[in-house]
Amino acid sequence: MAKLTFMEKLRKLFGIKSKYDEEFFEELGDTLIESDIGAKLAFDIVDQLEEECKKEKIFDENLIVQKLKELLTPCVLQTRLEPVKDKVNVYLVLGVNGVGKTTSVAKMAAWFADKYFGSKDDVIMAASDTFRAAAIDQLKFHGEKTGIRVVAHQDGSDPSAVVFDAIQAMSSKGKGLVLADTAGRLHNKENLVKELQKIDRTISQKVDKDCYKKILVLDATTGQNGLRQAEVFNDAVGLDAVILTKFDSTAKGGMVVSLGKELSIPVAFVCFGEKYPDIDVFDSEKYMKELLG
Ligand SMILES: Nc1nc2c(ncn2[C@@H]2O[C@H](COP(=O)(O)OP(=O)(O)O)[C@@H](O)[C@H]2O)c(=O)[nH]1
Ligand SMILES: [Mg+2]
Known part of the structure; x- marks a missing residue:
């Protein structure tokens, strides 16, 4: 095609x-x-x-x-996510099922360890999608492949407790970045929103405001539907940035324009494949060039 x-x-x-x-x-x-x-x-x-x-x-x-x-x-808005040096940072990764949250957590973990900290010890992945055992196993698998530590509880456990433990583990070092995966079952919107707000409160109590970012993962192939997802998550907990995934599967990408214009949410990263290095910081100038030559 x-x-x-x-x-x-x-x-x-x-x-x-x-x-x-x-x-x-x-x-x-x-x-x-x-x-x-x-x-x-x-x-x-x-x-x-x-x-x-x-x-x-x-x-x-x-x-x-x-x-x-x-x-x-x-x-078209862009932002750079930079963990605050010598403090514990938490990036909460949100989004509906299948958009690429877990994969993006692993990609970002490897990216920040390599490009920002220069050490894998400064990054922890938190398996806070506790809804399915498979989701926890998937993150553990990424942990083994990337060599980055994963904090996980059993499936069905409280996702806030997982984030809490991951922050505790990082706090013993006094600095670093926790990347928290989450569940995204939007069909049960009310419960999801409540669960996310609880996680949000837990993190807010544990880390400084400037060290905590809420990042929405959007599948670039979903088009305007992605904008509605952004509205739901933005209303629930407020969003700082977006990661655009599956850019390799679409020639579109106009969603970025609506995202900036209508919701004022900037894009931080773009992903273009299933492998760990298939992630890059979002560059608005490059994006405009690709869109308009
Ligand atoms: N082609 C492509 N596939 C991706 C990308 N990011 C994630 N995927 C795939 O999308 C599927 C869902 O990803 P997953 O991380 O499990 O989504 P989650 O349900 O949001 O956690 C998996 O098969 C991933 O390999 C991307 O940038 N490009
Ligand atoms: Mg997942």
């Missing part, structure tokens, strides 16, 4: 259209929506683009793309 990027579709549209009339801008809006930029935002951006192009008498393909870039750029 050939995946046409937004830019390829746009070039095709420029090829068909000799003049940039209302119909052109309408089709440009559709192309933005196909790239997972929400409908309302896409229409707003296209309206603005059309108005500015008319006012400034822009009839050149490259100038239109340039204008579009100027309108989209402020919507």
Whole structure:
């Protein structure tokens, strides 16, 4: 299945259209929506683009793309997650089932150990998805593969207690990073939200505010549905950043634009495969280049 990027579709549209009339801008809006930029935002951006192009008498393909870039750029937010030195830090990793939470915890653990601390001893993974035994085993497996310590209890146990123990273990060193995996059964939303709020309280009581980040994992292939997931988790505990996974499986990614514009949530990491090194810090400039050439 050939995946046409937004830019390829746009070039095709420029090829068909000799003049940039209302119909052109309408089709440009559709192309933005196909790239997972929400409908309302896409229409707003296209309206603005059309108005500015008319006012400034822009009839050149490259100038239109340039204008579009100027309108989209402020919507794409990035952040750098940097654990506070010489303190215990906790990153709580959230998201619905299957988006790549557990995999991302392992990738980030390896990434921070290598790129930030230069030591595996400064990172602990907490198996706080206690809902299924398989989830705990999965994290233990990643622990063996990456050489990073895992704190786990039995399945069915209290996820807050797991995080608590992981923080205690890290506190004996006085510094480092705890990456906590969580369950994501959104079909039982009320219980999930309660459970997350309890974990949230536990962490808030144990570590300094600037050392605690709540990170949502979003599957880039889910499109606008991801935005609704972000709303639910943001309402429940508040979000500091997003990790975008499965970027290798989609040519879209417009979700990032809506995320920044509508919820003001920045992206920290992007993942593009199933292996541990398939993670990189999110770079908004690079992202815009990939989107618009
Ligand atoms: N292609 C691809 N697959 C991924 C990526 N991240 C995770 N996965 C896969 O997605 C599936 C679900 O991941 P998992 O970490 O178990 O999700 P969780 O339920 O949110 O914990 C697994 O098969 C992962 O290997 C990614 O960046 N790219
Ligand atoms: Mg999991």
